[in-house]
Each structure stands twice: as C-alpha cells, then as structure tokens.
Amino acid sequence: MAPSALMPANGPPCGRFDLVSFARRHGGVTKYALGRGSRLFAQGELANEMFYLDQGQIQLSVISVQGRRAIVGILTAGDFCGETCLAGEPKQLATATCIADSVVARIAQPIVTRAIQQDPGFAEFCVTYFLNRSARLTERLISQFFDSSESRLARILLQLSNHGSERGPTVIRNLDQEALAQLIGTSRSRTNYFMNKFRELGHIRYDGYNYVVVHDSMSQVVSHQNRFAAPDGPNDRPDRRATS
C-alpha cells in the first residue's frame, strides 16, 4: 500500500488505500457487491467491523427520538465507514445505506487493530484519513452554526462535488432534494427554492435525482461571505487613520 505522508506540503492529504495488498498482508477481508438500497449496518447495532467502499456510494443517516431524519455524511469510493469500532464504541452511531450499486470490503475490527500495530504505513494512512474526515465534519458543524440555509446548501454542493480537493470536481449523483435537505437541516421546499435559484444564476445544472453538476462559480456564493474572522487579527481591526 502507498503510505501517506502526514500533511504533505502540496500533495494529496492522503493516498489511496490499497485493498489487495492489505488483504494479502493481513487477511480477513471479505469483498462483496451490494445493490442500491441495501443496508450495511443500522444505527444502534453492535459495532465490530469496519468497511471499505471500493465502488459506489453510501449514505450515513440517523433518526432522532422525535423522528427527525438527518444525513451525517455521503461516502464515495475510497472511503471507510464503521470506524466507530476502533474507538471501542459498542454501537453504530448511524445507519449506512448504499445509494448506488456498491462493492464493499468488510474487515473485522481485530484485523484492523492488528494491522495498525504491525504496519506503520497503514497506521499513518488511517491517522491522516480520519483527521481529514474530522476536518470536514468540523467545517459542516461551523457552517451549521453560522451560515444561512442557502450558503449551507452551496457549501455542501461544493463539498459533495469535490471542489477544491485533489480528486477534482465530480458530478453529484443519487441524491434528491430530500437528501440534500437532510444534509443541511432544512426543509425540502427551501432546498428546492435555492436549487432553482442556483440553476437560474448558472451555478449548477441538475436533473432531479439523476445528477447535479456544480460549476466553479458556485464558490462565489460562499466566498463573498467568507465567515472566518480572526478575532484579534489585522483583518478585523478598523482602519487606523492618522489622528492629526
């Protein structure tokens, strides 16, 4: 497998996981195909396996006590899920459902733990990979605190289409407006309103469930209301004018 460099200067944040050489080296990998709509694991189930998504798309969703539904994340080929077993958490936090035909590799938790102990390259890869996942979650959380639903939608569309990442922009597939609404915590009707607005402004092209193409111009929607401010940084200080 290609060991990733921790925080390389310009390169990708983490290399791709090589399933074949992992299986050869550590064993215990079961690879299988799953159809769209099939479920990998459910919220509250025992967490004792990790999954690697070789092909396809997976949605992680939760239902609250009050019956509200939210989508925690959308995983694409090259992503891991079920990692909560590494933290010693006994239960799955979310339900993982395939939203496209997928090929998944199941790795039992003891195998992953042993591989981390024996293979420094794999350990480093995991640290980098999960730190970057946390960074994406932090970004969404901050967006949830500060942004209007319009900019949250713009941000999630940019994130889902891999804008600004080394993978290069891709087309968003298999996500309807209901799913987009559950990703940003708003209603479907508001999502619809903003999707139409973005389309009219030429930021996206879309055809319902089938695809959403996000154009570069979408980043203007979020960049011109850049939310970050250094509390005591130079940007925030009022211009100092000569008093004389």
Add this chain to the structure above:
Amino acid sequence: MRRSDLHSLGRMPALQPPFQPQAFADLYGGVSRYRAACGSTIYRQEEAADCLHYLEQGRIVLKVASRQGKDAIIGELDAGTFFGEECLTSRTVRWSTAVCAVDSVAVRIEKASIVRAIRGDPHFAGVYLRWIVSHGDALKGSLISQLTDGSAQRLARILLQLARLEAACLEGEAVAGSIKGFDQEALAQMVGTTRSRVNFFMNRFRDLGHIRYDGHCDGAITVLDSLWKAVLGQDCGDAAANFRDADDDEVLPDR
C-alpha cells in the same frame, strides 16, 4: 430504529489509559508543559497551526467567531484529551480559539515529534487513532444534534453534558450535577441560538423543576436527571412539544 441515547455534543473524549507526556518526551522530545489561567487563550482562530496540545488538568472550550460578529462554541474538553489537531491535517490554520474555562495545565507537542511518533511507534499511533475516531464521533453527535434537535433539546443535552450526567442518565442512576462558569451567553453560543431564547428555556426548565439556579450570570446551575427524561427520553413525545416555542418550526429554524 429510534435513537434514545445521548450523543456527545462536541465533547472531546478522554484517553483511556491517559497519555504520558513525560514518557513521550523521553522518546521523541519537543514537549513543553505550561499553565494557563482561567480565561486565558491558548491559541487563536486563523493562527498558524504548528503544534498539538494535550490537556492534563482543567477544562477548555473551543470558540469560533464569524466575520459577521457571531460567536459559537464548537467543543469543550476535559483533562485527558488532545486538541489543536489541525496541525496534522491539510488545513494549516486553527479552526477555533482555545480558551481555558478554569485554571488548566497542558502540554504543547511539536508537530515534528508527533509525526515521528506516529511513524515510529505503532502503539502510539493506535492510541492516537482511537482518540481521532472518538473525536470524529463526538463531532458527528454535535452535527446530528444541530440537524435534528430543536433549541430546547440542544440546550438540555448541553446542560446534561456540562453537568457530566450523560453516562449516568443512560445507566438510569443519575441524580443531579452542577455546572459552574457557564453563563447564558456561553450556553447560547453552544446551542447556536440567542441568549434570550436560552433564558426562556432555562426559566421553563426551572419552573418544571428540572434545573435550579438563582439567575445570576456566574451562579452555579444544578441539573437534575429529570431533564433527560422530560426533554430527551424515549417517551417524551408530546412533552418535547411543550418546549417548542413559536420560533421552532417543523424543521430547524434558519439562523
């Protein structure tokens, strides 16, 4: 399946067994211990992230400020956790400002030492990875709460968490806990709502006997386990509706 347990709201998990800074320093160097008084800032948002920190004693909150002048608290941590992990990601500046909520003792670990340890010591890499994964789960919990809870539910979760009652509530053996050093403004920044709405819900919780406080900003708040059953429990159903005020529509209000 319905979720009835409490998910942690950005509360960073403590390492078990605790990280040993001295042993780490002997092997990899680049460790310095420091004291920080209550209210002091350890690093600021947008500063260059060049080191990792580990909190040995005390409590720290992570604050984020927006250009529009809004403030939010995205995490709070107890002794036994790492923070400042931005230095190891492709993002090279701090997400947040780390402020001590009480007098604290922490260690600063240079990035080069931590990278050396992850590469050279599979045991340390395993321990650190476990922390990263549970940190990610805490972030997911926070995000889930933002996406699915109303302000009253989120406030209740935060009160239970600050009073360290979550685990005991799940076991069904909690009675009461107390919170010091968090005024309604800070609670509002953790919930992601206004101070006046926090005040509204706090008064309602108090009237119903779920919390006790005297209304002074710095006074301690006593939280009773009945709050969990009333606002977040499996059977709360209609009860939860009592805590919804006019601003809370069917989906989360836009802020």
